[in-house]
Amino acid sequence: MNASKSTENFIPAKMTHGLEELFEHAPTALDILDHPITKPAEVQLWIKRDDQLFLGRANAFCGNKWRKMAYNLLAAREQGFSKLLTFGGAFSNHITAVAAAGEHFGLETIGVIRGEELNAQSNDSLQFASDCGMQLHFISRSDYRKKYMPEFLDSFRRTYGNFYFLPEGGTNDLALKGCAVLAAEIEAQLGFQPDYYCLSMGTGGTAAGLISGLDGKSRVLIFPALKGDFLKLELQRLLHDAGMNHLSNWDIISDFHFGGYAKMDAALLEFIYQFEQNTSIQLDPIYTAKLFYGLFHLLEAGYFPKGSRIVAIHTGGLQGRKGFGMA
Numbered sequence: 001m002n003a004s005k006s007t008e009n010f011i012p013a014k015m016t017h018g019l020e021e022l023f024e025h026a027p028t029a030l031d032i033l034d035h036p037i038t039k040p041a042e043v044q045l046w047i048k049r050d051d052q053l054f055l056g057r058a059n060a061f062c063g064n065k066w067r068k069m070a071y072n073l074l075a076a077r078e079q080g081f082s083k084l085l086t087f088g089g090a091f092s093n094h095i096t097a098v099a100a101a102g103e104h105f106g107l108e109t110i111g112v113i114r115g116e117e118l119n120a121q122s123n124d125s126l127q128f129a130s131d132c133g134m135q136l137h138f139i140s141r142s143d144y145r146k147k148y149m150p151e152f153l154d155s156f157r158r159t160y161g162n163f164y165f166l167p168e169g170g171t172n173d174l175a176l177k178g179c180a181v182l183a184a185e186i187e188a189q190l191g192f193q194p195d196y197y198c199l200s201m202g203t204g205g206t207a208a209g210l211i212s213g214l215d216g217k218s219r220v221l222i223f224p225a226l227k228g229d230f231l232k233l234e235l236q237r238l239l240h241d242a243g244m245n246h247l248s249n250w251d252i253i254s255d256f257h258f259g260g261y262a263k264m265d266a267a268l269l270e271f272i273y274q275f276e277q278n279t280s281i282q283l284d285p286i287y288t289a290k291l292f293y294g295l296f297h298l299l300e301a302g303y304f305p306k307g308s309r310i311v312a313i314h315t316g317g318l319q320g321r322k323g324f325g326m327a
């Protein structure tokens with residue numbers, strides 16, 4: 001492994017347009033996960049602490065949202081945009097991350113939110129986004145489906161002037177580029193190529209980015225936080241668009257969505273508290289808790305050959321705990 005690859009996201013200060021914080025941070029920690037479950041399974045498990053990557057109000061610009069947005073914010077600055085517009089649901093971590101990033105870096109933000117019946121006081125996430133200065137624009141669910149139609153975006157340009165467009169969840173080619181960096185960063189930290197990577201999936205941008213960065217190495221296990229047969233196709237589409245459709249070293253583990261997006265039960269909440277007691281690491285109920293719950297089930301079921309070296313990615317999202325009454 002060529003160690004200099006881990007710095008491939010390094011961009012000289014004069015080219016970062018005031019965004020050096022995003023590119024000059026130290027690699028996030030890669031810790032051995034010291035948990036009793038790894039011993040009988042006879043595997044080694046590391047956790048990549050991207051939850052420790054955060055900035056802005058309430059640390060809401062964090063984890064994989066940072067990785068996904070870094071090159072987009074750079075592109076927005078390079079192209080002279082002072083406004084970002086994006087789409088999201090009422091509880092979206094992406095919306096709060098864009099709002100916090102805009103406030104931190106001095107960019108105006110517009111959040112187009114699914115649900116015409118909502119307003120800025122409807123929940124903590126929307127209130128937070130609004131407090132960061134994000135303009136919230138509420139639309140019906142049927143209009144929301146038009147979110148990628150050029151004419152629809154043009155109608156927002158007439159209302160708000162020109163903006164840099166970030167798709168829902170922040171997933172686009174530059175988001176994949178920001179997440180691809182993880183592959184080299186982790187390999188440089190370990191000094192070898194692990195057998196497995198495990199991570200959570202929403203839109204799949206983070207997973208597709210990691211898979212493209214690995215370029216065929218290791219096996220990537222993807223744990224969706226939502227339910228649906230479309231997830232595999234969606235990941236295939238993202239890889240195809242990135243010119244990476246020849247890569248098949250990944251599997252979707254679809255048994256641990258707990259009924260769907262933001263759905264959970266007492267067992268998952270109990271798991272979060274147990275995990276924190278054992279490891280002193282916090283998880284969020286929407287994404288990372290389902291990842292580790294699923295991964296621990298696979299460990300118990302003997303899914304991994306003995307001696308396997310596994311890296312699980314903690315993609316952050318901890319600010320989302322508040323919305324579920326967790327400290």
Ligand SMILES: *Cc1c(COP(=O)(O)O)cnc(C)c1O
Nearest residue numbers: 202203204205206287315316317
């Ligand atoms: C948004 C989010 C994800 C999902 O990322 P995708 O790139 O949309 O798959 C995973 N984990 C956390 C903590 C998130 O906030």
